[in-house]
Structure formats: C-alpha cells, structure tokens
Amino acid sequence: MAAILLKNLQFKYPSSKTWVVDIKDWQVPAGEMCFLSGPSGCGKSTLLEILAGIQKEQAGEVWIGTTEMSRLSPQERDRFRADHLGYVFQSFNLIPYLNVFENVQLALEMSPHKKQKVASPRAKIDELLRSLGMSDFRDRAVTELSIGQQQRVALARALIGEPELILADEPTSALDYDHREKFLQLLFQEARKLKSTVLFVSHDRTLEKLFDRTVAFSEISKGRT
Ligand SMILES: Nc1ncnc2c1ncn2[C@@H]1O[C@H](COP(=O)(O)OP(=O)(O)OP(=O)(O)O)[C@@H](O)[C@H]1O
Numbered sequence: 336m337a338a339i340l341l342k343n344l345q346f347k348y349p350s351s352k353t354w355v356v357d358i359k360d361w362q363v364p365a366g367e368m369c370f371l372s373g374p375s376g377c378g379k380s381t382l383l384e385i386l387a388g389i390q391k392e393q394a395g396e397v398w399i400g401t402t403e404m405s406r407l408s409p410q411e412r413d414r415f416r417a418d419h420l421g422y423v424f425q426s427f428n429l430i431p432y433l434n435v436f437e438n439v440q441l442a443l444e445m446s447p448h449k450k451q452k453v454a455s456p457r458a459k460i461d462e463l464l465r466s467l468g469m470s471d472f473r474d475r476a477v478t479e480l481s482i483g484q485q486q487r488v489a490l491a492r493a494l495i496g497e498p499e500l501i502l503a504d505e506p507t508s509a510l511d512y513d514h515r516e517k518f519l520q521l522l523f524q525e526a527r528k529l530k531s532t533v534l535f536v537s538h539d540r541t542l543e544k545l546f547d548r549t550v551a552f553s554e555i556s557k558g559r560t
C-alpha cells in the first residue's frame with residue numbers, strides 16, 4: 336500500500352505565475368524512509384503542506400493511505416492531520432505560552448485518537464525528551480530555547496501518538512553533529528517501531544545515505560515559480 340499517492344496534482348499560490356507543485360504521478364510506499372531534496376524555493380515545504388492538508392491543491396488527487404485528502408472539508412483535513420500525521424514544520428510552530436512538556440502534550444490533547452494509543456503519556460513524553468537531551472528543559476518556556484532546542488521539541492511533538500506518516504521539513508538545520516545524530520536516531524527508531532512512513536526534506540545531502548530512497552523535487556514536479 337502507498338502511504339502517499341499523488342495523481343495529476345497541481346498547486347499554486349494566488350500570486351504565483353505558474354504551478355508551484357505539478358506532479359503527475361508519485362507515491363511513497365508505506366514504511367519507507369524517503370529523503371526529498373531540492374534547491375531553495377522549489378516547492379518542498381509547499382508540497383508537505385499539501386500532504387498535511389494545510390494547503391489545498393487546485394487539481395488532482397492526494398491520497399494519504401486510504402484517505403483522499405482532496406475530498407475532505409478544511410475541518411476534516413485538520414482532524415485528519417491531528418490524528419494521523421506527525422509534522423515537524425520548518426518554522427517549528429511551537430506554542431509560545433506553553434512550556435516544553437506542554438507543547439509535546441498538545442499533540443495528544445488535540446487528538447483523542449492519538450491519546451488512546453499512548454498508555455502512559457507523561458512517561459512517554461519524558462522518554463522522548465530524554466532521548467533528545469531535553470529533560471533539563473522539560474518545564475522551560477519554549478520562547479527561552481535555542482533554535483536547535485526548539486527543533487528537538489518539535490520532533491518530540493511530531494513523534495508522540497504513533498503517527499502513520501511523519502513529515503519533517505529541514506528538521507536538523509540548526510543542530511550540531513551530536514544532536515543531529517540523536518535526532519535522527521530517535522526519528523528512525525520510533526518510525527521503525529511504529530512502521531511509520533517518513534518524508535524528510537533537507538538540504539544536507541550527507542544525510543541521504545541513511546534513507547531508503549532519495550528523490551529530487553525536480554524529478555517529480557515540473558512546476559516553475
Ligand atoms: N504563502 C505564499 N504565498 C505566495 N508564494 C509563496 C508562499 N509560500 C511560498 N511561496 C513561493 O512558492 C515557492 C515554493 O516555496 P517553498 O517554501 O515551498 O520552497 P522550499 O523548496 O520549501 O524552499 P526552502 O528550501 O527555502 O525552504 C517559492 O517561490 C516561494 O516564494
């Protein structure tokens with residue numbers, strides 16, 4: 336089964352002159368760790384936002400597993416994302432008035448579906464934070480964190496609740512070597528355990544050998560901006 340299946344997908348922003356994303360046919364098999372590369376501005380983040388139902392395509396079909404995103408209402412897409420996806424945004428999107436622990440917990444509070452999958456939420460959140468070297472910051476305001484620390488909180492939030500699909504947008508760009516290793520180890524370990532699919536966007540080509548497959552954005556999309 337495909338975790339992601341795209342057919343004749345076309346998307347542009349109101350101000351775009353041509354399609355930003357224009358993909359005839361592409362799929363990611365369930366359980367695959369896929370590395371997506373491409374130059375700045377080519378449309379990688381936009382594609383991830385379409386997959387997550389944050390942006391809506393003008394044409395084509397977007398399937399996440401057996402769900403056709405294109406047919407869902409905006410509310411249904413929000414629910415689907417909260418229940419089934421883990422998303423590390425390029426800009427993290429942490430909630431400034433919640434502390435580190437609460438930011439991770441929020442993924443469960445937003446989704447009863449995720450919450451019922453985690454037997455001991457507190458213990459699981461603490462375990463994720465520990466794996467990422469963030470235990471000492473558990474009760475710290477996220478506004479007081481460095482960029483790399485915020486990236487690690489964003490990963491913990493994406494991994495909690497056993498998401499079927501993990502979308503990660505430049506998630507290691509601010510991390511030093513050791514923290515990057517920890518970050519990737521945890522991502523791979525959790526994804527393998529859950530048999531989750533991972534679509535990982537990065538400029539860092541040294542990471543691509545760790546993945547099952549590398550895809551260049553230009554191979555799948557003929558859009559120009
Ligand atoms: N909200 C928006 N409104 C209009 N155009 C946008 C918007 N967001 C992105 N774009 C444009 O769409 C194109 C693709 O942007 P996108 O953010 O998907 O690129 P990217 O591949 O993720 O780049 P980077 O590697 O720098 O993160 C760019 O030309 C960008 O200027």
Ligand SMILES: [Mg+2]
Pocket residue numbers: 379380381425504
């Ligand atoms: Mg981007």
